Amino acid sequence: MKAIARDRYGPADVLDLRDIDTPSIGEDEVLVKVRAAGVDPGVWILMTGRPMAVRLAVGLRRPKVAVLGRDVAGVVAAVGAGVTRLRPGDEVFGTCGSGSFAEYATARQHRLAPKPANLTFVQAAATPISAVTALQSVRDARVQPGQRVLVTGAAGGVGSFAVQLLKVYGARVTGVCSTSKIELVRSIGAEDVIDYTQHEIDRGGAQYDIIIDTAGSRPLPLLRRALTPHGTIALVGGGHAKGWLLGGFQRQMAAPLLSLFGGQRVCGVTARERYEDLEELTPLIESGSVTPVIDRTYALADAPDAIRYLAQGHPAGKVVVTV
Structure with missing residues (x-):
């Protein structure tokens, strides 16, 4: 072959x-x-x-x-x-x-x-990989209806699925992307969009209940400044962080320890590949809620x-x- x-x-x-x-x-x-x-x-x-x-x-x-x-x-x-x-x-x-x-x-x-x-x-x-990772991110972050959720990398593979799944969960979604992708991110369900070439994510202060960080390019202190005092940050992948040994995945590994300081919760998301998650996604896809x-x-x-x-x-x- x-x-x-x-x-x-x-x-x-x-x-x-x-x-x-x-x-x-x-x-x-x-x-x-x-x-x-x-x-x-x-x-x-x-x-x-x-x-x-x-x-x-x-x-x-x-x-x-x-x-x-x-x-x-x-x-x-x-x-x-x-x-x-x-x-x-x-x-x-x-x-x-x-x-x-x-x-x-x-x-x-x-x-x-x-x-x-x-x-x-x-x-x-x-x-499979991107949608399941997004689904498990939403679950791990314990998203509830009406919460304000920020998604970095909202136009990417995981991010585009996360935005759509958050809408299914009843969240109010803000997506972060570049100028050329603003209309795409709005079209898949984001109520608000931050153009990272013009503004930083903490422009409005600590206003998000949950941040799903799929881009991995922003330092944790910046993410925390945009988060409410008892909010949750879900770290997905290593992103663009440098490091020859761990390549940025050390943030996920340290997440349980980071949650010990202050009232904010930090969780590292590592996708688990199971057919049950694919089958959970299928009716959402077939209904048109997720594309x-x-x-x-x-x-x-x-x-x-x-x-x-x-x-x-x-x-x-x-x-x-x-x-």
């Missing part, structure tokens, strides 16, 4: 389109004929092997898995003997283990769910360019590779 693979860590130049064996499946696994694959910041992390801490899980000197890509949408081609929830021919979406930038990928059955009927494969591939925002699509052979574009840091919604 055709796949985008590499033998070492590095920039997108280490990737190439090559012929490799179709992966075999275990008892609890599913073989998916890939139709589309999402591109998320985790792809860049796994490609570069940075921050260095990730290599403890994915290979110290070289990557254990040659093929990149985790978000997947496609059709079940085969199932292992222990698979009970899915069967060949089912259209599915979720996350995979063998790399989705390929014609076929494997996934454990608990990481796949039936594809929402109203989504294309491209839209479905844009959904994936797609920035660009790339053919499989052009996946390195898709990653380069993502690394520039300014997609409006998701980037997707079609297979």
Whole structure:
């Protein structure tokens, strides 16, 4: 089969389109004929092997898995003997283990769910990691109807889903984005928008009950100045923070300790990949309450360019590779 693979860590130049064996499946696994694959910041992390801490899980000197890509949408081609929830021919979406930038990928059955009927494969591939992370951020922050919630990176992958989910939860949403994305952020449900090129998030003082920080580019003291005295900050990912070892994820690790000082609560959000969350999202997607925002699509052979574009840091919604 055709796949985008590499033998070492590095920039997108280490990737190439090559012929490799179709992966075999275990008892609890599913073989998916890939139709589309999402591109998320985790792809860049796994490609570069940075921050260095990730290599403890994915290979110290070289990557254990040659093929990149985790978000997947496609059709079940085969199932292992222990698979009970899915069967060949089912259209599915979720996350995979063998790399989705390929014609076929494997996934454990608990990481796949039936594809929402109203989504294309491209839209479905844009959904799993970002939408589940957004859903768990809203849950972890304990959002209640009527609360004022600020979302940084509101036009990004996680941010665009978070804005829409917050509206479902009945929150009053303010999105933070650049000038060119203001109309997009308003169109997906934000009542107010802060253009970060013109204003900082604490322009109105301590007014937000919750801040969901998906961008990771603002220091914690600034986030706290925009938060009410007993509000909550949900930190999502490492963002653009520097650091060769942890790359900004130290903020999430320190969140429980940070909550001990003052009345504000800080929580670190680490997405847990489960089909139950995908199934919870499905009726919201099929009703039109939540819709994936797609920035660009790339053919499989052009996946390195898709990653380069993502690394520039300014997609409006998701980037997707079609297979």
